Structure formats: structure tokens, C-alpha cells
Amino acid sequence: MTIRQFAIGTLLAGALALGACEGLPVPGGAGAALDIPEVEPGQLSEATMKDVTRILSSDAFEGRAPGTPGEEKTIALMIERFKAAGLQPGNGESWVQEVPLVEITGKDYAPLTITGKGAPLSFDFRKDWVGVTYREEAATSLSDSELVFVGYGINAPEKGWNDYAGLDVKGKTVVILVNDPDWQTQNLEGPFNGKAMTYYGRWTYKYEEAARQGAAGALIVHQTAPAAYGWNVVESSWTGPQAYAQRGENAPPLTQMNGWLTEDAARKLLKSAGQDLDALTKAAQAKGFKAVPLGMKLSTRFASDVRSFTSHNIIGILPGSEKPDEYVLHTAHWDHLGRCSPAPDGDDICNGAVDNATGTAALVALAEAHAKAGPARRSLVFLAVTAEESGLLGATYYAQNPVYPLAQTVGGVNMDAFQVAGPARDVTAVGLGKSQLDIFLETALKADGRTVTPDPKPENGYYYRSDHFAFAKLGVPMLYIDGGEDLIEGGREAGARVAADYTENRYHGPKDEFDEAWDWSGVMADLQLYYRLGRMMAMSTSWPTWNEGDEFRAIREESCKASDKGC
Known part of the structure; x- marks a missing residue:
């Protein structure tokens, strides 16, 4: 997981006043309008989130380092849960994509x-x-x-x-x-x-x-x-x-x-x-x-x-009912650091419970909810990528060797480390102001009665430091939503304390472990936002693109010109 980035909300203030069912003005779109359907809330399982997070971050998985027995156990668990959720194998008849690493x-x-x-x-x-x-x-x-x-x-x-x-x-x-x-x-x-x-x-x-x-x-x-x-x-x-x-x-x-x-x-x-x-x-x-x-x-x-070795991305798909060859991505990295520098008590397993067992569990919970709601118009892809901690390697490999053509990939959302300290009034988001997915996000936030916190340090460029970037740099619009800072209990002061405590005491260390006392209400609220975003993109007829002047717009346009399908 990379350091958190807050979103640029001021670009979108006007969009909040508009109805979710109507065509919304698109930044950089010269008066064009996006088709953003209204969607019902998803039936999301807190039990699934807890169970999958607990198992993935147990000592038995030894920190889920690529190329270890922890990877083998992760693959087996995710295939089992994807099957039970109602997904189909996402790479032909296989649930995995081999990722050759060096x-x-x-x-x-x-x-x-x-x-x-x-x-x-x-x-x-x-x-x-x-x-x-x-x-x-x-x-x-x-x-x-x-x-x-x-x-x-x-x-x-x-x-x-x-x-x-x-x-x-x-x-x-x-x-x-x-x-x-x-x-x-x-x-x-x-x-x-x-x-x-x-x-x-x-x-x-x-x-x-x-x-x-x-x-x-x-x-x-x-x-x-x-x-x-x-x-x-x-x-x-x-x-x-x-x-x-x-x-x-x-x-x-x-x-x-x-x-x-x-x-x-x-x-x-x-x-x-x-x-x-x-x-x-x-x-x-x-x-x-x-x-x-x-x-x-x-x-x-x-x-x-x-040294060469092979790791794996894990892929499941819920085929679309009308446009099965158009795809909406949900990504999260399943890997963590494996064994690492020991804590004072001798614990040397970096379990990666928050980072990123929570995001991986979210793929399963979202798959369940979308399957219960029935097929969307477009296909929904659930992609658990490897080797994020080594530099976005699994996501980069998929983007360069896509199972589903990028020109036929509408866009997507990336999930990396959910906030487990209770509900927040806001969300933080990476990449607002860059693409027309902003309007989807603002519509979903309005439906849930939440807001976006502006980015205090846009100069640090966090949009370019997590798995979504591997797809963005090849033209696919992507959003990364993170937990909010304005906690309902304690406000921004409490949110800052929570973030600082995690960074100082658990981030990339042996104490990022599952805790039965976690408050999952904020996690489930954020997960509902991801559900709405994915469902809206999958039910829409629009192809969101990058805003005028964005560095990835030309790449998307070239990708679209080279394809006779999709965008």
C-alpha cells in the first residue's frame, strides 16, 4: 500500500447539485453528457469481509509473499470464495494468470x-x-x-x-x-x-x-x-x-x-x-x-x-447480459511482505491485515453482492494482483498482457487498505480531477450522503503509486477510494490520530494483524460506495475518458482508434 492521498473535491462541487438519473456535464467534455444509471444498494456481507480478512492475515499464510506457500494458500482460498460467490474463471478455464517475475x-x-x-x-x-x-x-x-x-x-x-x-x-x-x-x-x-x-x-x-x-x-x-x-x-x-x-x-x-x-x-x-x-x-x-x-x-x-520465478494474478468474472465484451475492473493486491524485521516480541510475520487483506476480501464481498443483484449490462471483472509491494508488478503485467482488451475496458476502481476505525462523513480519493469517473463518484457519494476531502499534498503524486496506475498509464480511467478522515466519532482530529497510529505502529510491520475488536461499519460504508461505482459503470452506456489536458487522454484515444470494439 502506498501513502494515502486526499482528493481534489473543489473541481466537482457543482456536480453534487445535479440528479443521479440525468445526464451530467462532463469536465473537459465540451458539453457532452454521461449516462449514469441509478442503482440500488448492494447486499454486502460483513461476515465475508471479516472471514476472508481474518484467514488471509493469519500466521498460516506467512505474510502472503509472492512465490511462497502463502501465495499457494491465497490462490486456493480466493478460487474457493470466487466460485462460491458465483463468478466464472476469468482467464479462459483458469482462475489465474501467470506473472513471470525476475x-x-x-x-x-x-x-x-x-x-x-x-x-x-x-x-x-x-x-x-x-x-x-x-x-x-x-x-x-x-x-x-x-x-x-x-x-x-x-x-x-x-x-x-x-x-x-x-x-x-x-x-x-x-x-x-x-x-x-x-x-x-x-x-x-x-x-x-x-x-x-x-x-x-x-x-x-x-x-x-x-x-x-x-x-x-x-x-x-x-x-x-x-x-x-x-x-x-x-x-x-x-x-x-x-x-x-x-x-x-x-x-x-x-x-x-x-x-x-x-x-x-x-x-x-x-x-x-x-x-x-x-x-x-x-x-x-x-x-x-x-x-x-x-x-x-x-x-x-x-x-x-x-533469479526468475512465477507468481499469479487471480481473476474472476461475472459476464454481462447485454455487452459481455465490455468490462469494468475491480482490483486489489493480495500480496504482502512475508517475513520481515521482527517486532520486540520476536514476531517476524508481516501479516498485512489492513494492507491488503481487507481489499482482497472486498473483491469477494463485491463479487457476492453483484452476483445476488444479477448480471449487469457489462461484464464485471474481479482481479487480485500480485507483487504490488514490489512495485505494482502484477497489475503492470496484466495491463501489458490483458486478458480482456484495454480498449474494451470501460474503467475501474482499486481497493488498497480499508479504514477500520468506524464510519466517516467523507471519503478520501486518489485521482479526482483527472477523468470523467469523477461524475460517477460524485453521484455515488450523493446517494450515500457523503463528501470528499480535498487533497492537502497533490505535489506528492500519489495517483502514480498504487495498482490503478498500471492501467491508467495505458489509458484506462481508474479511481482509488480510501477511508475518510472526518470520523463520525471524534471528527478530523480522531481521523488524524487513527492514520498516524497505523502508520507509526503497524504499516509494513508485524503488527498489521487482524483484530476482532475492529469497527467494520466504516468499511461497509466504503464498500457500498465501491459497489455503486462498479454497478453504475457496468449498467451505463457511456465510455468515460480522461479530462481535456490530462496526460493519459491521448493514450486512451490512440487505444480506442486501434480497436473496432469498445471505446
């Missing part, structure tokens, strides 16, 4: 050496820089790779922005700034949504774009404020075993090495090249910025241990 562990790192204009520089691994390869190769070596500063490393045709314009970086190493050019803006206005991070600001995008441009290496300059985390997070996350989905045929290109530089190391490098980080940053924030060759060369080498 684990790459870098070792024997040489220093990062810089030669050229100034005195030679040598940067130590972990202390000054970190780097990995995504290639399944035993050795990685960069020798005298020319360094080029490419600003924020963004190529966004829809925004008229290209930091690589007129530049050939084949065989070179690019130095990149983290976040978007307008991240310091105090509002949500700007070429990249002001302080609200877009996908172009995420390190994942920057490495992908560098690879598309033909770069041999990519180094992001770490700065705590725009990254939203300290160097300690980078150092711990980018060392040791790194898991990736195995690459199939016609896979996107890869650099030889991706990594990070500390701010101090970057300043030293740029100073040696006769440049200044602050001046370059200011220049890079202006449209039309031209990349700066640094006249320096980089060299390093390291070895890698490579």
Missing part, C-alpha cells in the same frame, strides 16, 4: 567516476549515488558515457514541451530533475497542473522517457522537497533485491543503468562542468528549455544476481 540484485559496485572539464570526481555507492539495471544481465558497465543535463526530462507533445528537442542522447547519460517544472506553484494552475504532480514528474516516467530517447544511463537529482522523501528512502529502496516483471517480446527499450544522485553530488558534478544547479533548475522551468551538454563523461560498473 529479481535482480546489484553487487560489487565501482565508484561513479566523472572526468572532463574540471578535476576528476569519484562518488561512492549508497553515500553519493545509487543505481540499478532493469536488464537481466550479469554485468553492467558504462565507460566514458557523455553527460547531458536535460532539465525535467519531459517530452509532452500535448503540452508543447520537449526537453529532448533536437537532442541525440544515444549512448549518453542524462541528468534529470525530479517532479514537474511548476511543482513550486502554490495553486493547481500551470502547464503541469501547478503543485499537483503529473506522471511526467514521477521517476518512473523519467527513466522510461530516457530509454525511449536511447540513453545509456539516467540519473535523477534527489532533492527532498520535490521528491517528497529523503535520501534515506532512496538509499534503502534502491539497494538490495529489486523485483520486476519479466519482459516479453516487443518490450519497451531500457537504459543500461538508472539511478539517483544526492543533491550534494549533483552540485559538485555541475560545478566541475562550469554550471550551477540552481541556475539550471530555473532555466529548465521555462518552456523552450534547451538541454545542456556538460562536457563530462561518466563511468561505473557493477554485477547482478538474477
Whole structure:
């Protein structure tokens, strides 16, 4: 589970005043209207939520790490419960999709050496820089790779922005700034949504774009404020075993090495090249910025241990009655961390009860409720994905190898860690303001008499850090709804205490365990919201898309043009 994000509710205030049965105005839709049917509440089972959560988070499942006996037990349980709920196997005659994974562990790192204009520089691994390869190769070596500063490393045709314009970086190493050019803006206005991070600001995008441009290496300059985390997070996350989905045929290109530089190391490098980080940053924030060759060369080498294994996504489907070849997704990750650093009492099983046994149980409870209500117009897909904790690997693999074509996938909802501290007046949501699914959400909230809390930190870009993102980046509109902060008992102060207590004492630790004393009323209210969202999408005739100017709109449009079915 990723850190929670609050939603941008101000974009949608006007929608609340409109009826759920009428066509609603669509943001970015130039006056178009969405068909949003009215749906009855679902018959949701609290007993199912409790039972499945309790079993999945028991010590017998050993923390549900991919590739362990805990995975085998999880698959068996989910197939049993999906069958009992009334679903059909979601991958032909199979309930699972094999997910080939590779684990790459870098070792024997040489220093990062810089030669050229100034005195030679040598940067130590972990202390000054970190780097990995995504290639399944035993050795990685960069020798005298020319360094080029490419600003924020963004190529966004829809925004008229290209930091690589007129530049050939084949065989070179690019130095990149983290976040978007307008991240310091105090509002949500700007070429990249002001302080609200877009996908172009995420390190994942920057490495992908560098690879598309033909770069041999990519180094992001770490700065705590725009990254939203300290160097300690980078150092711990980018060392040791790194898991990736195995690459199939016609896979996107890869650099030889991706990594990070500390701010101090970057300043030293740029100073040696006769440049200044602050001046370059200011220049890079202006449209039309031209990349700066640094006249320096980089060299390093390291070895890698490579291990391959197979995990599984679990898939069930409730076929539609009128449009069975149009699909609505419900996703949650079944995996957790397995055995981990022990608590003071010696407990070393990270049970993952909240994160994400609750979300996995929700797939079963929703499947039961939809089956009881009868087939919807469109097919409902229930997808429990693997290896979220390793970097959204199961979701990414499905999105790149979809059982059901993405152009025929209407949209979906993602569930990751339900709030078990009682009912709230509001919900938090990730990704409001991005797509026409906003109107579905506001309609469902109105039906349940609830509200949305605005996002206090849109600059952190949490939309890009959970399983829904794997589908969004390939064009499928997705929502991720989280528990509210404004608790009925105790208000926002109590909600903040609950969130802080979980983060400090249980998140990704051995004490995220099932508790019979949990208050499930808030969980069931949130689950009803998910039910309404899924049912409305499945009963609708509309194809919601991304709002005008969103970074995923063009991807969706291309996907739709290439298909003679669906959107």
C-alpha cells in the first residue's frame, strides 16, 4: 500500500447539485453528457469481509509473499470464495494468470567516476549515488558515457514541451530533475497542473522517457522537497533485491543503468562542468528549455544476481447480459511482505491485515453482492494482483498482457487498505480531477450522503503509486477510494490520530494483524460506495475518458482508434 492521498473535491462541487438519473456535464467534455444509471444498494456481507480478512492475515499464510506457500494458500482460498460467490474463471478455464517475475540484485559496485572539464570526481555507492539495471544481465558497465543535463526530462507533445528537442542522447547519460517544472506553484494552475504532480514528474516516467530517447544511463537529482522523501528512502529502496516483471517480446527499450544522485553530488558534478544547479533548475522551468551538454563523461560498473520465478494474478468474472465484451475492473493486491524485521516480541510475520487483506476480501464481498443483484449490462471483472509491494508488478503485467482488451475496458476502481476505525462523513480519493469517473463518484457519494476531502499534498503524486496506475498509464480511467478522515466519532482530529497510529505502529510491520475488536461499519460504508461505482459503470452506456489536458487522454484515444470494439 502506498501513502494515502486526499482528493481534489473543489473541481466537482457543482456536480453534487445535479440528479443521479440525468445526464451530467462532463469536465473537459465540451458539453457532452454521461449516462449514469441509478442503482440500488448492494447486499454486502460483513461476515465475508471479516472471514476472508481474518484467514488471509493469519500466521498460516506467512505474510502472503509472492512465490511462497502463502501465495499457494491465497490462490486456493480466493478460487474457493470466487466460485462460491458465483463468478466464472476469468482467464479462459483458469482462475489465474501467470506473472513471470525476475529479481535482480546489484553487487560489487565501482565508484561513479566523472572526468572532463574540471578535476576528476569519484562518488561512492549508497553515500553519493545509487543505481540499478532493469536488464537481466550479469554485468553492467558504462565507460566514458557523455553527460547531458536535460532539465525535467519531459517530452509532452500535448503540452508543447520537449526537453529532448533536437537532442541525440544515444549512448549518453542524462541528468534529470525530479517532479514537474511548476511543482513550486502554490495553486493547481500551470502547464503541469501547478503543485499537483503529473506522471511526467514521477521517476518512473523519467527513466522510461530516457530509454525511449536511447540513453545509456539516467540519473535523477534527489532533492527532498520535490521528491517528497529523503535520501534515506532512496538509499534503502534502491539497494538490495529489486523485483520486476519479466519482459516479453516487443518490450519497451531500457537504459543500461538508472539511478539517483544526492543533491550534494549533483552540485559538485555541475560545478566541475562550469554550471550551477540552481541556475539550471530555473532555466529548465521555462518552456523552450534547451538541454545542456556538460562536457563530462561518466563511468561505473557493477554485477547482478538474477533469479526468475512465477507468481499469479487471480481473476474472476461475472459476464454481462447485454455487452459481455465490455468490462469494468475491480482490483486489489493480495500480496504482502512475508517475513520481515521482527517486532520486540520476536514476531517476524508481516501479516498485512489492513494492507491488503481487507481489499482482497472486498473483491469477494463485491463479487457476492453483484452476483445476488444479477448480471449487469457489462461484464464485471474481479482481479487480485500480485507483487504490488514490489512495485505494482502484477497489475503492470496484466495491463501489458490483458486478458480482456484495454480498449474494451470501460474503467475501474482499486481497493488498497480499508479504514477500520468506524464510519466517516467523507471519503478520501486518489485521482479526482483527472477523468470523467469523477461524475460517477460524485453521484455515488450523493446517494450515500457523503463528501470528499480535498487533497492537502497533490505535489506528492500519489495517483502514480498504487495498482490503478498500471492501467491508467495505458489509458484506462481508474479511481482509488480510501477511508475518510472526518470520523463520525471524534471528527478530523480522531481521523488524524487513527492514520498516524497505523502508520507509526503497524504499516509494513508485524503488527498489521487482524483484530476482532475492529469497527467494520466504516468499511461497509466504503464498500457500498465501491459497489455503486462498479454497478453504475457496468449498467451505463457511456465510455468515460480522461479530462481535456490530462496526460493519459491521448493514450486512451490512440487505444480506442486501434480497436473496432469498445471505446
